[in-house]
Amino acid sequence: MEIYVQLAWNILTLGALFGLMAASFSVIFSVTGVVHVAHGGVIMAAGYIFYSFVELGVPALAAATAGIFAAGTLGVILNILVYEPLRRRRRVGTGMMIASVALLIILQNTLLAVWSSQTRTIDLPFLHLPPYSVWGALVSPLSVLIFVTSTIMFLGIFWLMHKTRLGKAMRAVSDQEDVAEVVGINARRVRQITFFVGSVVAGVAGILAAMLYNLDPSRTVTYAVDAFSYAIVGGIGSIPGALFGTYLLTTLSTLGGFYGATAIKSVFAFLAAFVILLVRPEGLLGKKRL
Amino acid sequence: MNQRGNALVWVILAVLVVAGLVYWGTQKPAENNGVVENETETETERVEIPEGDLKIGVVLPLSGDAAVYGQDFLPGIELAVEEINAAGGVDGHQIKLVVEDGKCNPEGGAAAGTKLINVDQVNFIVGGACSGETLGFAPLANEAKVVSISPSATSPDITTAGDYTFRTAPSDALAGSIAADYAYNDLKAASAAIIYETTDYGQGLEKAFAARFAELGGEVVVDEGFATGDVDFTAQALKVKNKNPEVIYVVPNTPTAGIQVIKQLRANGVLAQVLTAEVLASDDILKDNPVDLQGVVAIEPYYNQESAKAAAFLAAYTAKQGNGPTFPFFAAGGYSDVYLLAEAITAVGYDSTAVARYLTGLKNWEGALGTISFNEMGDVVTQYAIKKAVDSRYEQVKVTP
Numbered sequence: 001m002e003i004y005v006q007l008a009w010n011i012l013t014l015g016a017l018f019g020l021m022a023a024s025f026s027v028i029f030s031v032t033g034v035v036h037v038a039h040g041g042v043i044m045a046a047g048y049i050f051y052s053f054v055e056l057g058v059p060a061l062a063a064a065t066a067g068i069f070a071a072g073t074l075g076v077i078l079n080i081l082v083y084e085p086l087r088r089r090r091r092v093g094t095g096m097m098i099a100s101v102a103l104l105i106i107l108q109n110t111l112l113a114v115w116s117s118q119t120r121t122i123d124l125p126f127l128h129l130p131p132y133s134v135w136g137a138l139v140s141p142l143s144v145l146i147f148v149t150s151t152i153m154f155l156g157i158f159w160l161m162h163k164t165r166l167g168k169a170m171r172a173v174s175d176q177e178d179v180a181e182v183v184g185i186n187a188r189r190v191r192q193i194t195f196f197v198g199s200v201v202a203g204v205a206g207i208l209a210a211m212l213y214n215l216d217p218s219r220t221v222t223y224a225v226d227a228f229s230y231a232i233v234g235g236i237g238s239i240p241g242a243l244f245g246t247y248l249l250t251t252l253s254t255l256g257g258f259y260g261a262t263a264i265k266s267v268f269a270f271l272a273a274f275v276i277l278l279v280r281p282e283g284l285l286g287k288k289r290l
Numbered sequence: 291m292n293q294r295g296n297a298l299v300w301v302i303l304a305v306l307v308v309a310g311l312v313y314w315g316t317q318k319p320a321e322n323n324g325v326v327e328n329e330t331e332t333e334t335e336r337v338e339i340p341e342g343d344l345k346i347g348v349v350l351p352l353s354g355d356a357a358v359y360g361q362d363f364l365p366g367i368e369l370a371v372e373e374i375n376a377a378g379g380v381d382g383h384q385i386k387l388v389v390e391d392g393k394c395n396p397e398g399g400a401a402a403g404t405k406l407i408n409v410d411q412v413n414f415i416v417g418g419a420c421s422g423e424t425l426g427f428a429p430l431a432n433e434a435k436v437v438s439i440s441p442s443a444t445s446p447d448i449t450t451a452g453d454y455t456f457r458t459a460p461s462d463a464l465a466g467s468i469a470a471d472y473a474y475n476d477l478k479a480a481s482a483a484i485i486y487e488t489t490d491y492g493q494g495l496e497k498a499f500a501a502r503f504a505e506l507g508g509e510v511v512v513d514e515g516f517a518t519g520d521v522d523f524t525a526q527a528l529k530v531k532n533k534n535p536e537v538i539y540v541v542p543n544t545p546t547a548g549i550q551v552i553k554q555l556r557a558n559g560v561l562a563q564v565l566t567a568e569v570l571a572s573d574d575i576l577k578d579n580p581v582d583l584q585g586v587v588a589i590e591p592y593y594n595q596e597s598a599k600a601a602a603f604l605a606a607y608t609a610k611q612g613n614g615p616t617f618p619f620f621a622a623g624g625y626s627d628v629y630l631l632a633e634a635i636t637a638v639g640y641d642s643t644a645v646a647r648y649l650t651g652l653k654n655w656e657g658a659l660g661t662i663s664f665n666e667m668g669d670v671v672t673q674y675a676i677k678k679a680v681d682s683r684y685e686q687v688k689v690t691p
Contacts, residue, residue, distance in 0.1 A: 116358075118616070119549055
């Protein structure tokens with residue numbers, strides 16, 4: 001019995017963490033139209049900066065703030081240096097995606113050069129606290145932190161997108177950039193803010209992931225691919241969709257691994273992704289684009 | 291930004307690109323003037339090293355999870371080259387390394403090997419670090435009669451990869467069965483779980499362990515693989531928990547994956563004894579993860595670190611890098627591989643067939659790995675050390691005969 005409770009809690013934690021990565025990717029994609037795969041690098045950068053500050057003896061919360069702010073800044077810098085110049089030259093779509101893949105590789109190798117390929121482990125007393133026992137399943141304080149933080153972040157994103165003026169402007173730019181400009185919205189500024197917001201959310205995910213999965217520069221690509229595929233399956237540009245897509249695919253891969261073979265557990269998820277995109281190219285909760 | 295500013299940015303970019311190309315151009319090795327002839331010489335004729343530098347290829351993983359090996363072994367290889375060159379080189383020729391990224395997989399190894407053999411026309415290669423990348427270029431290298439010596443490829447398949455493929459690391463056929471012996475005889479475990487990475491290296495150890503453990507009378511209750519790059523191992527952990535084995539044999543290709551597997555086993559309440567291979571058997575790795583790796587037993591090739599040449603190498607490496615190698619056996623292997631090649635070339639000349647013949651069956655060679663010998667298959671013959679993680683260092687439990 002407790003094995004199933006454990007399985008369920010593991011999936012909840014896993015989905016919350018990767019859902020956050022997918023949602024942050026989706027925010028940027030839906031508003032700016034950039035397939036920002038370099039996002040994986042932003043996620044990892046936050047983790048590494050968090051790690052370095054923790055190693056220096058900075059309190060965990062301050063170190064996390066530094067990591068999150070660094071991620072937000074990095075996102076904005078990438079947008080200013082790469083995506084905006086391409087946009088001015090009307091190189092949207094494929095051009096931007098290629099640029100983004102190049103950025104991903106540059107970021108990964110920068111992490112490799114600065115922090116080396118050695119596995120970095122976050123060492124905080126909090127991470128060594130004994131787990132709670134819930135119906136026989138082990139619930140670590142970290143997994144509770146991941147679940148609670150992610151839930152707050154999701155609600156925050158939803159509130160921002162639907163209850164604030166900024167969110168309204170973001171959705172307007174997302175729907176029709178030209179029309180938004182006509183009614184007086186500064187689309188460039190909105191994109192800038194979007195990159196900051198999306199990268200901050202990515203930073204939070206990066207710090208949680210660093211504590212759960214340790215740090216290695218090659219995670220950059222793993223997280224980029226995961227966030228991208230979950231967001232696409234969930235629905236292009238839909239934040240709840242990103243969460244839904246993540247839960248669907250992580251549940252499939254975890255159960256596939258548990259009942260089938262773990263060596264091919266991601267095959268179960270990607271097979272499902274293939275079928276879903278075949279039937280609904282816009283993703284599960286995505287809206288059709290004209 | 292205005293039009294002028296734009297133009298300025300492009301000019302700066304263009305200058306950077308051109309500067310980069312010029313730099314890259316100067317970094318390229320000088321063209322080899324000599325023509326390599328493998329086919330024409332007779333058995334007795336000695337082939338001299340062509341004019342110019344003696345080029346030696348290096349294949350190591352320099353990117354991805356496994357870059358940790360490249361970063362650890364390359365300084366040792368470079369150290370050997372510096373020492374040999376400072377002492378006058380090989381027959382008066384300075385050694386020049388041509389380093390390629392083998393990416394730890396067969397495709398990367400094949401690409402690196404193709405470049406070294408066809409473009410750089412090297413006769414000798416040090417590498418690869420991973421079994422996968424070594425097996426990736428082995429067919430090409432044997433076809434082209436290029437001698438390679440790997441410091442760390444341990445897959446049993448390397449034994450039969452060809453007459454020109456050597457290694458100073460032992461085959462896992464032995465390591466896996468030693469782990470099974472230790473689990474069954476010393477730990478008195480009747481049931482075992484295996485979690486392995488689905489690579490040449492991981493599968494080699496997994497097969498050897500499973501076969502030996504069953505032969506001894508034990509039962510392998512969980513035998514699960516994971517793909518390179520996987521970050522979540524909760525499904526494996528729960529499968530193990532469900533069967534409650536007495537010992538768990540964890541075989542990752544890289545430390546990152548191994549630490550994560552053990553961390554998640556513990557987080558899911560699996561407390562059985564963990565046995566692992568050399569990948570995690572490093573004090574550096576243990577110091578970074580003292581809680582998760584506590585009590586883990588690792589099995590790695592043994593060599594006498596106190597022997598004169600071994601100690602000298604470790605001291606020189608530490609002086610050069612500021613810290614000792616993470617994987618001393620393999621780093622010392624990379625260093626020794628250069629010396630082995632240099633010594634063989636000095637003895638029998640540039641002809642790779644003669645060098646291969648020289649290395650095959652080389653007995654009692656003194657180097658940074660202590661005293662080593664090759665068997666007729668080009669494998670090194672060594673002992674194993676069984677070590678247990680206690681506090682922040684691995685303590686030797688025993689050495690196999």
